Amino acid sequence: MTDPSHIGTLHPLKVGEVTLPCNIALAPMAGVTDSPFRRICRGMGAGFVSGEMISAKALVYRNKNTAALCLIHPEEHPVSLQLFGNDPEIMAQAAAILAEEYPHDVLDINMGCPVPKVVKNGEGSALMRDPALIGRIVEAVVRTAARPVTVKLRKGFGRDECSAPECALAAEAGGAAAVTIHGRTREQYYSGSADWEAIRLVKEALHIPVFANGDVTDAASCAKILAVTGCDGVMIGRAAEGDPWIFREVTAGLSGAAVPPRPDRNELREMILTHARLLTEDKGEFTAMREMRKHAAWYLRGLPGAARMRVRLSAMEHFEELETMLQLL
Ligand SMILES: Cc1cc2nc3c(=O)[nH]c(=O)nc-3n(C[C@H](O)[C@H](O)[C@H](O)COP(=O)(O)O)c2cc1C
Numbered sequence: 001m002t003d004p005s006h007i008g009t010l011h012p013l014k015v016g017e018v019t020l021p022c023n024i025a026l027a028p029m030a031g032v033t034d035s036p037f038r039r040i041c042r043g044m045g046a047g048f049v050s051g052e053m054i055s056a057k058a059l060v061y062r063n064k065n066t067a068a069l070c071l072i073h074p075e076e077h078p079v080s081l082q083l084f085g086n087d088p089e090i091m092a093q094a095a096a097i098l099a100e101e102y103p104h105d106v107l108d109i110n111m112g113c114p115v116p117k118v119v120k121n122g123e124g125s126a127l128m129r130d131p132a133l134i135g136r137i138v139e140a141v142v143r144t145a146a147r148p149v150t151v152k153l154r155k156g157f158g159r160d161e162c163s164a165p166e167c168a169l170a171a172e173a174g175g176a177a178a179v180t181i182h183g184r185t186r187e188q189y190y191s192g193s194a195d196w197e198a199i200r201l202v203k204e205a206l207h208i209p210v211f212a213n214g215d216v217t218d219a220a221s222c223a224k225i226l227a228v229t230g231c232d233g234v235m236i237g238r239a240a241e242g243d244p245w246i247f248r249e250v251t252a253g254l255s256g257a258a259v260p261p262r263p264d265r266n267e268l269r270e271m272i273l274t275h276a277r278l279l280t281e282d283k284g285e286f287t288a289m290r291e292m293r294k295h296a297a298w299y300l301r302g303l304p305g306a307a308r309m310r311v312r313l314s315a316m317e318h319f320e321e322l323e324t325m326l327q328l329l
Pocket of ligand 1: 027028029030031032051052053082110111112113152182213214215216235236237238239
């Protein structure tokens, strides 16, 4: 149960036996929340960071590219890894592999991915049509994960469906230590706005902590989602792309301090270069600079000349090119 004095505030949060330093987290985003970005967000004040979704099947069959998604740097903790799949046995085997080989703090299960390739296989958000299977998957994973297991859900599957409370209760009964609710249905994908009332219904139904998710873009909207939903924590996704400072601002705002000013050009330049360096260390220059094209475009969003820079960024191959480009900033 939530301590009433905690509602709407910044505070440490217990997920199972793991204590998160604060209740504001980076949401999992495939292609975005890799180890370098997670480290940057932790450095900016995120109390908890989430990895990209990992196919349980691919992990169990030892797919070579999958292992890279599981790597964790010591500076990231507390961090969650996220599995997707729909076979309780395979999910349990995958959780056992992660437990043995990768030192994560929390294991999350993806039950919200809307992508057709995933849904067609009965995985991701398709699970929201089968609460009994949700319960069985969570139970199986809890048996082998050796750490708290959490579940990430949407509001529902069909356009106006709100099955989140029923699905979240099934997850809780299966042994989940917390859930996150993205307040959109599968059919909405990322369109329209997140239904924070639907998230409140889940919070009211459950005893375990609930993270609210969807459309938090700054300190004010973060305070508002906590007030509307009564949730224990918040996950921030897209607003953190190219803007890890959001964690510094949101945590200051919630703790009653003045919200720090937006980063100046020096800070922006230094952050982009740090991000590129961390990516290069982890993935080598070839991959790092390709991945950095989209991150840099996000960092530069809204600045005068950004469109012109984006064209140059889209062909960037080497770290030095980025450095040169940023001198013009
Ligand atoms: C590019 C991208 C990738 C995502 N990948 C994942 C994922 O791997 N696992 C997951 O549970 N959610 C994923 N999501 C959903 C986010 O975690 C989050 O629920 C959603 O973006 C709504 O939150 P926001 O409004 O703060 O962005 C992804 C979202 C985006 C935009």
